[in-house]
Amino acid sequence: MSTILETSELPAVFDGVKLAAVAAVLYVIVRCLNLKSPTAPPELIYQDSALARFLLKSCPLLTKEYIPPLIWGKSGHIQTALYGKMGRVRSPHPYGLRKYLTMPDGATATFDLFEPQSEHCTGEDVTMVICPGIANHSEKQYIRTFVDYAQKNGYRCAVLNHLGALPNIELTSPRMFTYGCTWEFSAMVNYIKKTYPQTQLVVVGFSLGGNIVCKYLGESQANQERVLCCVSVCQGYSALRAQETFMQWDHCRRFYNFLMADNMKKIILSHR
Numbered sequence: 225m226s227t228i229l230e231t232s233e234l235p236a237v238f239d240g241v242k243l244a245a246v247a248a249v250l251y252v253i254v255r256c257l258n259l260k261s262p263t264a265p266p267e268l269i270y271q272d273s274a275l276a277r278f279l280l281k282s283c284p285l286l287t288k289e290y291i292p293p294l295i296w297g298k299s300g301h302i303q304t305a306l307y308g309k310m311g312r313v314r315s316p317h318p319y320g321l322r323k324y325l326t327m328p329d330g331a332t333a334t335f336d337l338f339e340p341q342s343e344h345c346t347g348e349d350v351t352m353v354i355c356p357g358i359a360n361h362s363e364k365q366y367i368r369t370f371v372d373y374a375q376k377n378g379y380r381c382a383v384l385n386h387l388g389a390l391p392n393i394e395l396t397s398p399r400m401f402t403y404g405c406t407w408e409f410s411a412m413v414n415y416i417k418k419t420y421p422q423t424q425l426v427v428v429g430f431s432l433g434g435n436i437v438c439k440y441l442g443e444s445q446a447n448q449e450r451v452l453c454c455v456s457v458c459q460g461y462s463a464l465r466a467q468e469t470f471m472q473w474d475h476c477r478r479f480y481n482f483l484m485a486d487n488m489k490k491i492i493l494s495h496r
Contacts, residue, residue, distance in 0.1 A: 232324065243348050258298040265289045272426040301476060307366070315365045316372035320383075325411045331397035333408040334385045336362035338371050344378030349423040350452070351380040353413050355433030359487055360402075361385035366430075380423065385434075388491055403432060403463065406440040407443045410447070413440075434459025
């Protein structure tokens with residue numbers, strides 16, 4: 225009668241596979257979340273001037289090291305996904321009035337007007353004229369959060385709704401917003417200047433909006449009247465170079481390109 229010998233080699237092999245799988249998962253998590261990426265203060269590029277020195281003195285946060293939230297805070301992809309889909313915890317809902325402006329070609333431009341909730345620290349009347357990012361409008365969470373903070377600090381806010389971006393506002397002419405058209409933003413600014421003749425302006429643009437506001441200020445010297453300053457947030461500078469970059473697979477750029485293109489297609493098809 226032959227003797228059956230029991231061996232522990234098979235369970236040891238399974239344990240090794242499990243250990244390797246756990247190690248692989250941990251490696252992917254560390255790489256995807258950029259947990260090994262060191263924190264550092266932002267790199268500032270500026271010309272030494274009285275204004276630059278005043279800004280650095282007034283905003284010490286600009287020279288401090290950024291400490292992101294634990295675990296997910298170092299991953300730009302996760303931050304983008306979480307904030308884009310979930311927004312802030314208890315995201316504010318500022319109350320504003322929607323204004324309608326008829327353009328010369330029959331288009332209907334809209335913007336939302338939010339009054340300040342306190343007096344400005346200078347005692348003056350200051351209005352922020354805000355241009356959101358691509359396909360965005362005043363109802364986006366990052367715009368609502370920004371407006372709420374500005375209102376509490378004594379700023380009136382006027383937020384442009386990009387032509388065709390709001391789902392409940394129909395197009396009244398055969399066109400929608402583009403990267404280079406400043407007509408709607410100009411109409412909003414002119415309305416603010418006429419309605420509030422004593423107000424000073426702070427021009428703010430996010431992403432695509434940064435291109436529009438900078439182009440608007442450069443189109444005419446008259447557009448710069450009563451403008452205290454312009455703030456461009458995350459603006460793209462070269463559309464041609466950006467197009468090449470978005471076709472790359474590094475850092476999921478091509479995936480983001482697909483998402484943005486798909487969003488634009490949905491907007492266009494909603495107005496067909």
